[in-house]
Amino acid sequence: MSNHFSLALGIGTQNLAGDWLEVYYPNPILHPEPALVAVFAEQLGYTGGNQAIALSTSQCAALGKALRDAGFAEPGALAEQLQHSSRPLVVTLLETDDAPITTPGAYLKLHLLSHRLVKPHEVVLAGLFPLLPNVAWTNQGAIDIQELPQRQLQARLRGEDLQVFSVDKFPIMTNYVVPTGVRIADTARVRLGAYIGEGTTVMHEGFINFNAGTAGTSMVEGRISAGVFVGKGSDLGGGCSTMGTLSGGGNIVISVGEGCLIGANAGIGIPLGDRCTVEAGLYITAGLKVALLDEHDNQIGIVKARELANQPDLLFRRNSQTGAIECKTNKSAIALNEMLHAHN
Missing domain, CATH: 3.30.70.2010 (Alpha-Beta Plaits)
Structure with a gap:
């Protein structure tokens, strides 16, 4: 063959x-x-x-x-x-x-x-979606939604409780495979089809969809949507921490470079390069207008966020006085990178 x-x-x-x-x-x-x-x-x-x-x-x-x-x-x-x-x-x-x-x-x-x-x-x-039936996931396995009422009645007649954990097209990943070297605090929040890299920790509020995940050492405290793939954390940076929302979907590929930090309640709609930081509470969409700052915090131009996609060592923040979205060189990330190169 x-x-x-x-x-x-x-x-x-x-x-x-x-x-x-x-x-x-x-x-x-x-x-x-x-x-x-x-x-x-x-x-x-x-x-x-x-x-x-x-x-x-x-x-x-x-x-x-x-x-x-x-x-x-x-x-x-x-x-x-x-x-x-x-x-x-x-x-x-x-x-x-x-x-x-x-x-x-x-x-x-x-x-x-x-x-x-x-x-x-x-x-x-x-x-994929039309091929995945919407299923009642229970303590007695997968049950067709149309057959669930009769199964519930039969269980009661036997003196049993039929527990329905979820009604969804996707099952829990760990009921099918548990990758080596991972920690998942709440397994119900990771779907089958997620790729969980060695060294990843998914905290209680973390969520990883199918066709998404982490390449290696990462701390996931927020949502990684379908289509998002997070790079490995750096050796000295404590890993890539995601506390906000990483959104993909459709034909959009959202990647996150190594050693990034997505702050609490933050999110991205563009791919990030290595060692980027998104301030807590800030959502970066592709069409968002971003003010570029030099090392003295002087504005040197305005671009759409998509033009900054995949660029390394960037800090995205919101100006607390004007509300403008700003981007400047992430000096702490650059210093960390220089330390790593010196060490190697």
């Missing part, structure tokens, strides 16, 4: 009509070997393309043996484990990184992000 984008064995949940509600992939594979894909093709009759193939427990047993015989011990062991499942099974094969066309395919792409196999904006997610 030709080179493929991704492959995964999954166990999921379906509604009474047989529609997929969610899928859990314990070990998704990015760019699987052609020989591995060939084993799946031979066992399941796969002939190419992007497909989600339902799998029976007997097929799992045969697939596991075939994988082991071909020298693929890890996926073989997983297939053999899945043969004991009481829930529906699926094999999802993505030959190309095109827009997802099935719910299992959409879930695989979210898993690739949270497993750190791809970074935000490195995978095509166009058309």
